[in-house]
Amino acid sequence: MALPHPVRIAHAFGNTRGRLQRALEANVDMIEVDIWYRRGDVYAHHARRLNPLPILADKKSSAHEFPWYAFPIWPRYRAWAQVRPLRLGEILRTVAGKKHLLLDVKGRYKGNGSTDFAAAIARTVREHDAASWSVVCGQTYSILDALPAAAGDIEVRYSLEKPWQWEAFLAKMRADHRMRQVCISRHFLDEEKKRLLDEHGVSRYVWTIDDPDTARRLLDDGAHGIISNDLGLLAALPRVDGTGNNSDPRT
Numbered sequence: 001m002a003l004p005h006p007v008r009i010a011h012a013f014g015n016t017r018g019r020l021q022r023a024l025e026a027n028v029d030m031i032e033v034d035i036w037y038r039r040g041d042v043y044a045h046h047a048r049r050l051n052p053l054p055i056l057a058d059k060k061s062s063a064h065e066f067p068w069y070a071f072p073i074w075p076r077y078r079a080w081a082q083v084r085p086l087r088l089g090e091i092l093r094t095v096a097g098k099k100h101l102l103l104d105v106k107g108r109y110k111g112n113g114s115t116d117f118a119a120a121i122a123r124t125v126r127e128h129d130a131a132s133w134s135v136v137c138g139q140t141y142s143i144l145d146a147l148p149a150a151a152g153d154i155e156v157r158y159s160l161e162k163p164w165q166w167e168a169f170l171a172k173m174r175a176d177h178r179m180r181q182v183c184i185s186r187h188f189l190d191e192e193k194k195r196l197l198d199e200h201g202v203s204r205y206v207w208t209i210d211d212p213d214t215a216r217r218l219l220d221d222g223a224h225g226i227i228s229n230d231l232g233l234l235a236a237l238p239r240v241d242g243t244g245n246n247s248d249p250r251t
Contacts, residue, residue: 011207015086105136
């Protein structure tokens with residue numbers, strides 16, 4: 001299933017079963033999922049786990065829903081028991097190629113943890129024949145660096161929002177001609193970075209865009225994909241069909 005332009009990406013809609021179903025029924029191309037590694041398996045959630053307890057905690061956000069049984073722990077933060085944890089395997093079975101997935105790796109892992117996480121992603125994606133519709137991104141570069149050896153057929157996109165990440169990506173890009181895709185924060189993207197990425201043919205997914213005018217400006221500037229919390233905004237983005245003609249849902 002080839003992706004159209006621009007790619008419409010539903011931010012954090014893969015983190016719960018309810019939001020995943022909403023995104024599958026929506027007019028979007030890709031669903032973003034925050035994934036974590038624990039004891040040989042890959043789990044989906046944005047909230048941090050308060051190890052060793054099976055408790056998740058997160059702050060209030062339009063992108064991340066609290067279950068009804070969440071309780072306050074300090075201002076804006078809630079915690080809740082991790083009931084019926086959502087695993088990557090279940091997500092892949094549910095999606096079954098109907099949409100693409102953007103798997104955003106989370107966490108820092110000691111020892112061989114990053115390599116083990118990459119291997120678990122590769123194994124789970126392979127078991128569900130999902131390599132052609134799954135992309136792995138994130139800011140834990142040790143996991144992304146390990147993924148090509150585990151599964152060279154899965155696309156990797158380095159996520160950029162800090163100067164050191166930009167410098168690290170430039171070094172990787174210059175060393176490997178295949179490194180031609182990124183996810184990048186709209187607050188970090190400027191004219192100089194855009195120019196350099198364009199010169200090297202690097203496609204970019206830009207996060208997190210919830211304003212229609214900002215989304216259209218970014219597309220005019222050459223963004224390849226828009227990551228948004230707003231399903232309606234994504235559905236309204238103008239498209240380019242296979243002939244290169246513009247298609248605007250507003251007209």
